[in-house]
Amino acid sequence: MQSRVEQIVIIGTGGTIAGAAGSATDNVGYKAGQLSVASLVAAIPALQAEPLEAEQLAQLDSKDMDHPTWARLARRVQEHLDRPEVRGIVITHGTDTLEETAYLLQRVLAPRKPVVLTAAMRPATAIQADGPQNLLDAVAVVKADGAQGVVAVVAGQVLHGLELRKTHSYRLDAFDAGPDGGLLGVVEEGVLRRFREWPRGEALGASLLPEDAARWPWVEVLASHAGAQARALQAWHTAGVQGVVLACTGNGTVHEALSAPIQALRDAGVPVWRTTRCAQGRIVGAPEEKAAALSPWAARIELTLELLKRTH
Template sequence: MQSKAKQVVILGTGGTIAGTAAQAADTVGYRAAQLGIASLVEAIPGLLACPLETEQVAQVDSKDMGFSVWQALARRIAHHLAREEVAGIVVTHGTDTLEETGYLLQRLLAPAKPVVLTAAMRPASALQADGPQNLLDAVLVAREPGARGVLALLAGAVHSAAEVRKSHTYRLDAFCSGDAGPLAYVEAGQLRRLRDWPQGEALGLQAVAADVADWPWVEIVSSHSGADGRAVRALTRIGVQGLVVTATGNGTVHEDLEAALLEAQAAGVRVWRSTRCAEGRVLPRPDDMLPAAQAGTPYKARVELLLQLLSARGA
């Protein structure tokens, strides 16, 4: 029997969708995270008849996203998901780190109701702001019967948060899902689904219950022409606990950098290989000395490694 719940909770965290500029024509020199979530919702006539609640969880430019916001956001989402009358949740977020937040939330919560992250590439003050339509579409998806999982809605495309990535610096259609493609599209107020909703086993909030000051230190390093191991050796000396290397091709690493990464691994640092390629994942080989990350991008791999280290502490 499908739920008759219709309430949608919209959680604000800031970002460009809440940004403003001195001039309406300025879509670059704006300040993110200036408007509250209630004022964003009130400016969209199509939401006035919807049963909504709004809550301001944070007010940050997502380039400055931190562990404390992640922790607070995960807790508030879990709280509202447990309410019988809530059909789904929308989270307004900046585009810069949306893929990291989305991946974290899916791994922690794997919700049976939809949690839809949405954002904007232009500030709210722009002549043709994209935020209002994205927010309207996100609420539609959050109320969709049978929808589930952590999703991302941008420019009419619905992505799995575990797969989505920012793929363009400026255009409105700035997100993709690599090889997998979108889950669905919102077209003229109707949802056209292409694939099944995300599934998964939730790690649970206990995975991120520790004080954020005690979360493991995981960094990303890069393999490229002329790479060497100095940065890795320095990070190892000062206590890094995990390293994701953004490797070339199918996880190949410059020999000098690889030597330092193997030293770090021998010293107890967890080391994973990802790839700088826009699509695909690293395919492991039997003779690999450094394990391949299974998450799709180096940034998602970093979140996954962070969660694994946190979970290992609680085991």
């Protein structure tokens, strides 16, 4: 007799893991999101005996991930998590915005069951396709005792949903654990070896995310750099931007040309958060900065969620 809590739901959103190219030796000239998630599962013999459900929620190149898809994904994941027979969720996703989707889902859902995002750096048609092993490893993490929270599994590494960052444009091991984190664990021959605690937190709730794109606040990211000019910030201000994240140089510094438009935004009630554009480290000595330890992309999501809470 089957256990009540054992079903694993695999939700497909597209990405390179479902991509196809005209040649098995072409790892970059492919089109993402061509294969169904059901076909990805069917191509892995080791998964055929598992109690799986495959569901296609989207077929996107993840560079084109959008707010309505995020809202639909969060709601659908929560619906499956609420089913007592579901052990956990696997989401197949593109690598370009994997870290953003993982961050959002952990903050919104903070699930007590595992939600595992996985992806690939090579299309499904490649000689060295990495998607099948990543998907197999993701299922292994869902089945691990005590697993919970949103994590990502890529190249045998298990990464915290609030910390992972894409750090390489081409290699199969394209993700890292962020500047001050570390791997949650590794998957070795189908067995999870865990190093840290699972993600935990307070769920904001999937209902916070509007399915209507027009109801999301407009939050942008601007990098400070040599020769920066005020015009971009001034134009955003005029156009009605509702929040800005600054990807600052070094330890949270910004070009002097940006000082006046930043102050004008703040005087108008538009939040402007600082983070660093550096790959390692955080802004030190600025406890008032809410984004001091976040990547610019995570900070943008965090500010977006804060603005949504104000109108919810």
